[in-house]
Amino acid sequence: MIAILKQGTTKEQIDSLITWFHTQGLEVHVSEGKFQTILGLIGDVSNVSTDLLMGLDIIESVRKISDPFKNANRKFHPDDTVIDIGGYKIGGGAFQIIAGPCSVESREQITGIAKSVKESGANFLRGGAFKPRTSPYAFQGLKAEGLEYLSEAKKETGMPIVTEIMNINTLDLFEDVDVIQVGARNMQNFDLLRELGHTGKPILLKRGLANTITELLMSAEYIMAGGNEKVILCERGIRTFETATRNTLDLSAVPVLKELSHLPVVVDPSHATGVARYVRPMALAAVAAGADGLMIEVHNDPPHALSDGAQSVTPEEFSSIAKQILEVREVIGR
Amino acid sequence: MIAILKQGTTKEQIDSLITWFHTQGLEVHVSEGKFQTILGLIGDVSNVSTDLLMGLDIIESVRKISDPFKNANRKFHPDDTVIDIGGYKIGGGAFQIIAGPCSVESREQITGIAKSVKESGANFLRGGAFKPRTSPYAFQGLKAEGLEYLSEAKKETGMPIVTEIMNINTLDLFEDVDVIQVGARNMQNFDLLRELGHTGKPILLKRGLANTITELLMSAEYIMAGGNEKVILCERGIRTFETATRNTLDLSAVPVLKELSHLPVVVDPSHATGVARYVRPMALAAVAAGADGLMIEVHNDPPHALSDGAQSVTPEEFSSIAKQILEVREVIGR
Amino acid sequence: MIAILKQGTTKEQIDSLITWFHTQGLEVHVSEGKFQTILGLIGDVSNVSTDLLMGLDIIESVRKISDPFKNANRKFHPDDTVIDIGGYKIGGGAFQIIAGPCSVESREQITGIAKSVKESGANFLRGGAFKPRTSPYAFQGLKAEGLEYLSEAKKETGMPIVTEIMNINTLDLFEDVDVIQVGARNMQNFDLLRELGHTGKPILLKRGLANTITELLMSAEYIMAGGNEKVILCERGIRTFETATRNTLDLSAVPVLKELSHLPVVVDPSHATGVARYVRPMALAAVAAGADGLMIEVHNDPPHALSDGAQSVTPEEFSSIAKQILEVREVIGR
């Protein structure tokens, strides 16, 4: 941790601050510049609040040098985390496609799509039962009934299922769910994250629309601090001034996350762009950027989907995209 | 609702689409342009999904004309909502200052600050007991104990208290709380909002860091749809590329919200800027912009606050700011 | 163009507005909704100012339906534009790599890098002679001398050269330049664009840090309106709240631009990320997303580059990236 002092700070003030740091068990290295004095704090600074220091009149700025995340940090865990879900591995070179409709609509729909995407190369089935919708008047998902239909589709196809939780009080309903998704809007619902840290289930954690890469890793840390190390990170677009796509897919986040963390990284081009015809180029780009997996919305009848129809591709198109994905993976040697 | 058709759409396709709209109980007005045909849909379009339409091959773009919020909408409720909290009114010309520390730290601290800010002109006491923190390793608040200390401060001073809820399962602890705050990170925690709609308590709803003004109103709508009309909107800064302040306080949101909605609008300059010395200018600016209230962090000993010290002003400074606030209010005739 | 009228607009006001539109030579289709009346304007609306209409008391919102760009618009020019530069084609399936150092530093440096990148598969040489720098105290480029060195490198290698112009008054010095680059900061320097529209040189136009895709196309339009149709669009990262990379590379802009326009689209992963080790994944991702070309910074001795060293790859790494690029292009069938 580095503290930069304001111009005009007196020697007395500096000494008193150094003494206080010593009481916190920290060593202090002083660098006196022409205009400014800089204190380098050595030791365990995890309990020193940046905000508290910023409040002192004599301090101009403070900077933590060590990354604030530990369990998720590649520095302390150099090898890739590989998560095994029902025999399907993700991370450490293993790649998976999660496909399915935005919302579970009926027994027939979800089982039909499941069979179709499985044939085309997806190993995981997605489908929303609890839907976070901006409007209270919009379709909110089939809820428990939707989870049941997902279970049946799993029984018929053997595909592990991925679906979103919105409220820890519904956790009991997720017993048969293989990967619990935390949506972008709940990325900093810290109580939910903490509780999920006490389950043994893999968690797919989506990046919030205005959250930095560091904050995504801190939210992973909430889950991991509870003992659950099976976290899959998901880039799904951030909010910018551009309106041609629903959000701006930040594909640079893929190499950055792979460098900072050992956790698998999945990309969701469907929600990011919101437009079915951009799903193929963005899916391939995500693979080329080094993603460990993709999450793609597929609907057997896109125009009639109850939510997000415009961003779903048809099973036929999905099949063709899935083939190209394998080819791009070969090129990048994965 | 307006649907703009793609170039090259055939007459048959248009007729088939119009027929479908008719089955949805909508009237359709057709405008044929040189390059494009536009359909105006008249009737109850609340069940027609924009996304579904966007998924159709022949549609270029779709736009809802009516605002998607109803209970919060000034169009259907022209008069300002005035919320009476323990005899103190907010909205419709009535202005309130909510002051207090970021976190409740001890019985003495919160009661001490309460007395001090009350004397200086604040009617409401704020203080966090449950703290949403980016890091799982940071101080998370005194929780139930903190709420107790707030209650005692209320008993001693008569000030209604405002404090944040993070988890609906802790609602029982909030019985003595007068205004329940929903933090920026939970603005789209829809399950929490829905449950708060079933309480009778006033809710102070903070705008999310990447949320639009319309989304803030839609989140208010979640609460109001449950029957709870006592919602106070709060602007607290949005996330931009600028790093000189913690967030960018969007003061234009004040007149925009007052125009679109009848709900009271409060501004939090402390969290927005993150810097105590910018609190005064931003507080006065918020009042000049027409805010119905302010939320200001005050700490008796800022440098030692357990969280957000840098953004807290001292009781002395608060007192001086409070005086200027009254004067600015007089100028703008409120 | 569509104009949505405010609630409560009287029939007289509407009639008077319609009469005014008629005097502008427009046909008007009226759709009366339950809450709102909508006017669809048919005809040549290019001279009707949206702002002017928005200023009228009775108008709630206005929307232009037709795209504001014409020459750059794929609607009016369905085939890809292919630009031939010294025998090297770009666009319409033809792909090019532009490589070279950020700044021209010396005769030996630029010729050395040119030979090296040519061998590895780049056909175009880039190198800055006039450098736009945030600080007036930073190195501003070798200027005329730099352009001379570029010319010599071109003579020795036969590579067409791409270099940035900052001021129309230096145009005479660009006679031997094959592609004139307009930097992100000058994307809306309309006078510069207009003047470049009168040259016959291909222009590489970089997207501004806060500019939308539509604005990029409007700036291309400034050049094309002057008669110069040889415009190459370049995505180079936009400004967001994320700080892990210098900017956020918006790769969705590639399929969006290819859909809206017939102009070739090039991606610059070096400036976008600002970090050499992210150049490979982002370059491959750009190709997978459908880019017609790449602009990659290569430096024989990155740590000693006079500007932007951190974002330059070595010739060895460039050679390895260039091979993978070809392979990804094969996968996507280009």
Added chain:
Amino acid sequence: MIAILKQGTTKEQIDSLITWFHTQGLEVHVSEGKFQTILGLIGDVSNVSTDLLMGLDIIESVRKISDPFKNANRKFHPDDTVIDIGGYKIGGGAFQIIAGPCSVESREQITGIAKSVKESGANFLRGGAFKPRTSPYAFQGLKAEGLEYLSEAKKETGMPIVTEIMNINTLDLFEDVDVIQVGARNMQNFDLLRELGHTGKPILLKRGLANTITELLMSAEYIMAGGNEKVILCERGIRTFETATRNTLDLSAVPVLKELSHLPVVVDPSHATGVARYVRPMALAAVAAGADGLMIEVHNDPPHALSDGAQSVTPEEFSSIAKQILEVREVIGR
């Protein structure tokens, strides 16, 4: 300047780096932490490129401690700059209102508005003769003719005039102009800034839509480095995801700029919001935040203005706003 080394850097690498810093005339203070070594560089670091250092394999991050601007920096020039323009002072407690239409449309229009706003309390007249327009097909201003009309209005009213330059080649036409405006889109047109640094005219420099406060000050530095110290900074809204207003007026920039620099700060609420009815609240808020001046668009007949009609207030409303501005200034003791 601080350089943080990567984990695993060897002693030899560190020594070699330190030796190199010594050759650059810098002193180096070494702080060895548990996980990381930090080098504090003392001396004149203005020639050490952050980018160059970032390119070294052993460096994790680099941070300049000293502000990169000098002439504009309050640290080296503690007193407010006061600029006297035709007897009207701005800065150091002196406040000015610049008012007038977006575009000069005719001799009668500009003189008429000038007289009207002068009566209501504006001392400076604004009006665009050269208009930067996103579309090449939009009205581009009356150019030389517009400047003539402005001169006549100045002659009749005695008001100094403020108008925008887009191209240094038109400088001759600006002889009678009192304050030359640089628009947001040209904030980083460095060649234009440099040339303006050689004129003796006051420059009103608008912040770019995606530019940080530091970059605004660096652009001021370009002008001041040429010897022209008469720079007025202008906040006019930045680009964010919010669409309810044209841009997001960043009023916190006012106290931040006043703290970092001694230059006067003016706010333009008209362009920032793009909506006439938000001009009053935002103008008053800007004054409350400590602005040294305001720039307000006034049009005698807003709906018929050739550009930006929707954001112009009428002379009557301007007069009423101007009165309240004086009252708010009194409250904040200026």
